Amino acid sequence: MSDTVPKIRLRGVTKRFGDKLVLDGIDLDVAARTSMVVIGGSGSGKSVLIKCILGLIEPDSGSIEIDGKDVLRQPSRVREAVRARIGMLFQNGALFDSISVAENVAFGLLALKKATPAEARARADEVLAQVGLAASVGDLSPAELSGGMQKRVALARAIAAAPDILFFDEPTTGLDPIMGAVIDGLIVEQVRRMGSTAIAITHDMASAQRIGDRAAMIHKGRIVWEGPAGSLMESGNAMVDQFTHGRRDGPIQMELRK
Amino acid sequence: MNRLLDFVASLGRGTLGACMATGRVALFGLIGLSHILRPPFYGRAFLRAMVEIGYFSLPVVALTAVFTGMVLALQSSIGLSRFSAESAIASLVVLSITRELGPVLAGLMVAGRVGAAMAAEIGTMRVTDQIDALTTLSTNPMKYLVAPRLLAGVLALPLLVVVADILGVLGGFIIAVAKLGFNPVTYLADTMSILQTGDVVSGLVKAAVFGFIITLMGCYHGYHSRGGAQGVGSATTAAVVTASVLILALDYVLTEMFFTK
Numbered sequence: 001m002s003d004t005v006p007k008i009r010l011r012g013v014t015k016r017f018g019d020k021l022v023l024d025g026i027d028l029d030v031a032a033r034t035s036m037v038v039i040g041g042s043g044s045g046k047s048v049l050i051k052c053i054l055g056l057i058e059p060d061s062g063s064i065e066i067d068g069k070d071v072l073r074q075p076s077r078v079r080e081a082v083r084a085r086i087g088m089l090f091q092n093g094a095l096f097d098s099i100s101v102a103e104n105v106a107f108g109l110l111a112l113k114k115a116t117p118a119e120a121r122a123r124a125d126e127v128l129a130q131v132g133l134a135a136s137v138g139d140l141s142p143a144e145l146s147g148g149m150q151k152r153v154a155l156a157r158a159i160a161a162a163p164d165i166l167f168f169d170e171p172t173t174g175l176d177p178i179m180g181a182v183i184d185g186l187i188v189e190q191v192r193r194m195g196s197t198a199i200a201i202t203h204d205m206a207s208a209q210r211i212g213d214r215a216a217m218i219h220k221g222r223i224v225w226e227g228p229a230g231s232l233m234e235s236g237n238a239m240v241d242q243f244t245h246g247r248r249d250g251p252i253q254m255e256l257r258k
Numbered sequence: 259m260n261r262l263l264d265f266v267a268s269l270g271r272g273t274l275g276a277c278m279a280t281g282r283v284a285l286f287g288l289i290g291l292s293h294i295l296r297p298p299f300y301g302r303a304f305l306r307a308m309v310e311i312g313y314f315s316l317p318v319v320a321l322t323a324v325f326t327g328m329v330l331a332l333q334s335s336i337g338l339s340r341f342s343a344e345s346a347i348a349s350l351v352v353l354s355i356t357r358e359l360g361p362v363l364a365g366l367m368v369a370g371r372v373g374a375a376m377a378a379e380i381g382t383m384r385v386t387d388q389i390d391a392l393t394t395l396s397t398n399p400m401k402y403l404v405a406p407r408l409l410a411g412v413l414a415l416p417l418l419v420v421v422a423d424i425l426g427v428l429g430g431f432i433i434a435v436a437k438l439g440f441n442p443v444t445y446l447a448d449t450m451s452i453l454q455t456g457d458v459v460s461g462l463v464k465a466a467v468f469g470f471i472i473t474l475m476g477c478y479h480g481y482h483s484r485g486g487a488q489g490v491g492s493a494t495t496a497a498v499v500t501a502s503v504l505i506l507a508l509d510y511v512l513t514e515m516f517f518t519k
Contacts, residue, residue, distance in 0.1 A: 051390070054390075054393075054394060056393060056394075080396065083393070083394065083396065086394065087394075088390075088391070088394040090387045090391055092387065094386055094387035094390065095391075096383075096388055097388075098306075107397070108395040111395055111396040
């Protein structure tokens with residue numbers, strides 16, 4: 001696929017839940033082998049945006065192209081094949097607590113029939129090592145792990161099938177700053193190693209600058225700014241500046257009931 | 259006049275809501291059933307559900323059946339003695355247990371134990387994004403979570419009812435022999451002479467239907483739970499209440515089908 005065609009291209013993506021317009025015509029391009037960080041306040045539509053690209057939520061209108069093909073207009077079999085190329089790290093890890101850590105990591109490989117159970121276990125141990133966890137952790141239950149370890153396991157599960165697109169939903173939420181930096185470092189390392197294209201959504205400005213090549217801000221369902229992630233703190237955009245510096249006063253008004 | 263219109267409007271809204279909910283449950287059940295027949299099959303998830311529904315429910319179903327059989331023998335002896343018809347105790351116990359009480363009581367017990375646990379487990383998976391995670395890992399949640407449970411419910415409950423039937427009759431036998439002074443051989447002969455294959459089979463068919471209803475309600479309410487711990491709690495309650503009411507209602511419908519000519 002030519003690098004001139006964005007890996008992911010969104011045009012006019014709109015989603016409404018009842019009366020609430022959550023996505024209001026999102027346009028966004030993510031080039032291949034780059035990391036895009038999407039920032040925005042709670043309820044701004046970040047998670048819905050990622051779920052629309054993943055196919056977990058059907059947009060009301062617009063197009064979502066991956067490698068130049070509009071996935072919304074493809075048959076379900078093709079959409080499933082596209083989804084199989086995407087790895088996702090959920091905000092709270094979303095590890096399956098009824099099975100072991102190794103089974104969690106190997107889950108996608110076995111579902112895609114990419115490996116036998118023995119091969120999948122070997123791959124799980126390999127990926128756990130890549131995120132800094134010993135193979136013995138694979139025999140534990142997710143409930144026996146700390147928050148930071150659960151995030152690492154969730155990252156290992158997301159990258160186990162070597163996806164060419166990775167999504168990260170609030171990867172550092174709930175972690176202390178040091179563990180957050182460790183997880184960010186692992187994300188950057190794995191994305192570069194696999195040559196993947198990544199989209200991360202976050203509130204954490206330090207994390208956004210560590211992970212992202214480019215950044216976009218979403219507010220009230222619209223992309224209000226896009227630029228290099230390195231310029232987030234001095235973007236020149238009043239909304240981005242208010243958000244990144246955590247200022248109470250500015251163009252973004254919290255909808256508080258008086 | 260306005261109050262009357264408001265009342266009619268709310269009645270209409272309620273009726274439409276009930277119809278829509280029934281349609282959603284029916285569609286959910288049909289999709290779940292269709293996944294039982296289409297590969298891939300998750301044998302391990304099915305076996306786990308069989309153990310959870312069948313094996314772990316054995317103690318509670320067994321105790322319920324034994325005590326119900328005992329009470330039935332005791333109560334019927336009091337009632338039938340007024341007509342000097344104590345000899346009918348064996349018939350009354352075995353027919354009541356196999357046709358009605360075995361499947362209904364086992365169904366209600368399993369609804370309380372398994373339906374609630376199922377709704378809580380799947381509901382927690384929903385609110386912690388585990389169901390979305392399944393989809394992102396190329397696994398259909400209906401196929402992985404719902405289909406094995408539905409199949410296990412349909413198969414495990416009749417097996418539990420076989421046990422409940424035997425233990426229920428045993429409970430009646432113990433009271434009849436130990437307390438009411440019946441001859442054990444005569445009691446068992448009376449039991450076997452009145453019992454027909456259809457009595458047991460109708461109870462097992464009821465059990466299969468109740469097993470489907472319990473697992474369907476547990477899966478449906480868990481799958482559609484929203485809003486954290488409170489949502490999971492509401493889903494659990496809804497699963498048990500709807501399954502219990504449906505078991506009693508369907509018991510009547512099935513009894514009409516089997517025994518009314």
